[in-house]
Amino acid sequence: INKEDAFHHHGIIANPNCATIIALMAMAPIHQLSPVCRMIVSTYQAVSGAGSQGIEELRKQEKASIEKGSIQCDVFPYPIVNNVIPMIGEIDAQGNSQEEKKLCHEGRKILHDPDLQVSCTCVRVPVERCHCESITFELKQEVSLSVMQEALKRAPGIIYDEKLDPTPIAWQDQDMVYVGRLRQDAYRKNCYTLWCCGDQLRKGAASNAIDILETVMQS
Amino acid sequence: INKEDAFHHHGIIANPNCATIIALMAMAPIHQLSPVCRMIVSTYQAVSGAGSQGIEELRKQEKASIEKGSIQCDVFPYPIVNNVIPMIGEIDAQGNSQEEKKLCHEGRKILHDPDLQVSCTCVRVPVERCHCESITFELKQEVSLSVMQEALKRAPGIIYDEKLDPTPIAWQDQDMVYVGRLRQDAYRKNCYTLWCCGDQLRKGAASNAIDILETVMQS
Numbered sequence: 001i002n003k004e005d006a007f008h009h010h011g012i013i014a015n016p017n018c019a020t021i022i023a024l025m026a027m028a029p030i031h032q033l034s035p036v037c038r039m040i041v042s043t044y045q046a047v048s049g050a051g052s053q054g055i056e057e058l059r060k061q062e063k064a065s066i067e068k069g070s071i072q073c074d075v076f077p078y079p080i081v082n083n084v085i086p087m088i089g090e091i092d093a094q095g096n097s098q099e100e101k102k103l104c105h106e107g108r109k110i111l112h113d114p115d116l117q118v119s120c121t122c123v124r125v126p127v128e129r130c131h132c133e134s135i136t137f138e139l140k141q142e143v144s145l146s147v148m149q150e151a152l153k154r155a156p157g158i159i160y161d162e163k164l165d166p167t168p169i170a171w172q173d174q175d176m177v178y179v180g181r182l183r184q185d186a187y188r189k190n191c192y193t194l195w196c197c198g199d200q201l202r203k204g205a206a207s208n209a210i211d212i213l214e215t216v217m218q219s
Numbered sequence: 220i221n222k223e224d225a226f227h228h229h230g231i232i233a234n235p236n237c238a239t240i241i242a243l244m245a246m247a248p249i250h251q252l253s254p255v256c257r258m259i260v261s262t263y264q265a266v267s268g269a270g271s272q273g274i275e276e277l278r279k280q281e282k283a284s285i286e287k288g289s290i291q292c293d294v295f296p297y298p299i300v301n302n303v304i305p306m307i308g309e310i311d312a313q314g315n316s317q318e319e320k321k322l323c324h325e326g327r328k329i330l331h332d333p334d335l336q337v338s339c340t341c342v343r344v345p346v347e348r349c350h351c352e353s354i355t356f357e358l359k360q361e362v363s364l365s366v367m368q369e370a371l372k373r374a375p376g377i378i379y380d381e382k383l384d385p386t387p388i389a390w391q392d393q394d395m396v397y398v399g400r401l402r403q404d405a406y407r408k409n410c411y412t413l414w415c416c417g418d419q420l421r422k423g424a425a426s427n428a429i430d431i432l433e434t435v436m437q438s
Contacts, residue, residue, distance in 0.1 A: 038406075042261030042353040044303045044342065062281055082347055083388045084263045086400055086414045095381075095402035104405075117406040121353040121414060123263065126345050128301055134261040134340040136355075162314070169302045181305055183314035186323075187257075187336040195305045195340060 006215040013212055016110060017102040018204030019043050019122065023133050024110050025177040025203065026196040029155035030148060031111055034139040034190075041103060041120035044132040045088065046168065049200055050075050055128050062126075076124065085124040097122055130168030131204060132197040142189045145182065152179055157203070157211075158196075171197045175207045225434040232431055235329060236321040237423030238262050238341065242352050243329050244396040244422065245415040248374035249367060250330055253358040253409075260322060260339035263351040264307065265387065268419055269294050274347050281345075295343065304343040316341055349387030350423060351416040361408045364401065371398055376422070376430075377415075390416045394426045 006013065016024070019041075027036055047054035053075050061071050061081035071079045078085050089098025096104075099122040108116045152160035160179040164170070171178045177198035185191035198204055225232065235243070238260075246255055266273035272294050280290050280300035290298045297304050308317025315323075318341040327335045371379035379398040383389070390397045396417035404410035417423055 040259050040355045042340075044263070044344070059285075063285055066278075066282055066285060078384055078386045079388060082345070083386045084344055084346060084351055086351065086353070086385050094405070095400065117404075119355055119402075119404050119406075119410070119412055121261075121400065121412060123351075123353065125263070125303055126301070127303060132303055132305065132342075134305070134342065136259045136338055165297055166305050167297045167302045169298060181314065181340065183338075185336075185338050186313070187338075191338070193338055193340060 006212055007219060013216070015205065015209045015212065016106045017099070018049060018200035019045060019099065019131050019133065020103050020106040020110070021204050021208050022131050022177055022196055022198035022200065023103065023135060024107060025158050025198065026135065026179045026194060027137065028111070029151045029158070030137070030139070030143070033143045033148060033151055034141045035113065036111065036116060036137050037140055038117040038138040039107065040136045041118065042134045043120065043122045044125045044127070044168070045122060046127045046129050046131055046200060047080055047124065048129050049088070049124070049131065058126055058128065080124060080126050083126065086121060088122045088124055127168045129172040129199055129201055130197055131200045132168055132195065134193070134195055136191065136193045138188070139190045139192070145184050148192070149182065152182070166195055166197060168197055172199050173202065174199060175203045177203055225431055226438060232435070234424065234428045234431065235325045236318070237268060237419035238264060238318065238350050238352065239322050239325040239329070240423050240427050241350050241396055241415055241417035241419065242322065242354060243326060244377050244417065245354065245398045245413060246356065247330070248370045248377070249356070249358070249362075252362045252367060252370055253360045254332065255330065255335060255356050256359055257336040257357040258326065259355040260337065261353045262339065262341045263344045263346070263387070264341060265346045265348050265350055265419060266299055266343065267348050268307070268343070268350065277345055277347065299343060299345050302345065305340060307341045307343055346387045348391040348418055348420055349416055350419045351387055351414065353412070353414055355410065355412045357407070358409045358411070364403050367411070368401065371401070385414055385416060387416055391418050392421065393418060394422045396422055
C-alpha cells in the first residue's frame with residue numbers, strides 16, 4: 001500500500017505468502033477508495049506453489065492417467081490430475097488450513113487494518129503456474145463501478161481489462177497481476193466480486209522480493 | 220426442501236441446473252435450522268457439464284500437452300488442460316455469466332425464498348466429473364456448529380464427514396453429495412463456510428430427475 005512500509009524494518013523484510021500478494025495487488029487500489037471491511041476468497045492455486053516437485057507430480061500423473069497406469073501421490077495428499085484438492089497444509093481446530101490462515105493474517109498486516117475480516121477456502125487445482133482467486137468484498141462505503149474500474153486501470157502492477165483472457169495460462173511467466181470479472185452485488189451496494197490471477201512464482205514470490213529491494217535501494 | 224413441491228405442477232417439472240442442485244443439497248438441511256439469507260459461491264465445475272464433448276476436449280488437450288503438440292479449442296473458449304476458465308456461458312450487461320444467473324435464480328425458487336441473496340463465480344476446471352463448490356453463507360440466526368453438523372449427518376442424499384476425501388474424483392459416479400470443510404466465520408457468528416462436491420451427471424442431472432419421478436409416483 002505504502003512505500004513507507006519498506007523503510008520500517010529491523011534488517012529483515014518478509015515477503016508475503018503468494019496467494020496473499022496476488023489478492024492484495026487487486027485489493028490495494030480499491031482499499032484506497034473506501035476501506036475494505038471484509039473479503040471472502042476462494043482460490044484456484046497452481047501445483048508449483050508446492051515447488052518444482054508439484055509440477056513433476058502433476059506431469060507424472062497426467063502421463064499415468066492417459067496410459068491408464070496407476071496414479072502415485074508423493075507431494076499432494078490426493079491425486080491432482082483430473083481433481084481439485086480443497087486443503088493446502090494442515091487443518092487446525094477451527095477447521096482452517098495453514099494456507100487459509102496466512103491469507104487472513106497477512107492481509108490484515110499489509111493493509112494496516114487489524115479489523116479486516118477475511119474468510120477463505122484455499123484449493124489446489126491441476127494448473128502448473130499462476131494462482132487465481134475469486135474474491136467477494138465489502139467496502140465501508142459504496143464506490144461506483146466506474147470509479148473502481150478507473151482506479152484499477154491506473155494502479156501499478158496490475159492489468160484490469162474485462163476483454164482479456166482471464167485464465168492462468170494467459171498470465172503465467174510475467175509480473176503483472178490480472179484483474180477482471182468485476183461486478184457489483186445485486187443486493188448489497190457496498191459489496192463486489194472480482195477475479196484475479198497472477199504468476200505465484202514471479203509476482204507471488206521472486207519478483208515481489210525484488211520490487212521490495214528496489215524500493216529500499218532507490219530511497 | 221419440501222416433497223409437496225413435486226405435486227404443484229402443470230404437467231411439467233423442471234430439473235434444476237447441476238451446480239444449483241449440488242449446492243442446495245448441502246444448504247437445504249441448514250436452511251431448515253435458520254433461514255439462509257445470503258450465499259457467496261465459487262464453483263469448480265467439471266468439463267462434462269458441457270457434455271461428452273467436454274470430456275473429449277480435455278482428453279485430447281491432455282494428450283497434446285504431454286506430446287508438446289498444439290492445443291485445439293472447440294468446446295471451451297480457452298484451453299482447459301492446465302487451466303481454469305472463470306466464465307461459463309455468455310456474460311450479461313451486469314457482468315454475470317449464464318451459469319451464475321441460473322444459480323442465483325433457481326436457488327431462490329427451490330428454497331421458496333424470493334429474498335435469498337446469491338452471488339457467485341462459476342469456474343470450469345480440468346476435472347472430468349463432479350462439480351465442487353466453496354460456499355460462504357449467512358443465516359438469519361446463529362446456529363451452533365454441532366447442531367449444524369448433526370443436521371447434515373441426518374440429511375438424506377448427502378454425506379457429511381470431515382475425515383473423508385473431499386475431492387471430485389472421490390465422489391464421482393454416485394448419487395450422494397459430499398459436504399465437508401464446515402467452519403464458522405471468525406468474525407460474524409451467523410456466517411459459515413462449507414465445501415460440497417457431487418457428480419453433476421448423476422445427482423446434478425439424471426438421478427435428481429428420477430428422484431423427482433419416484434416422489435411423484437409414490438404419492
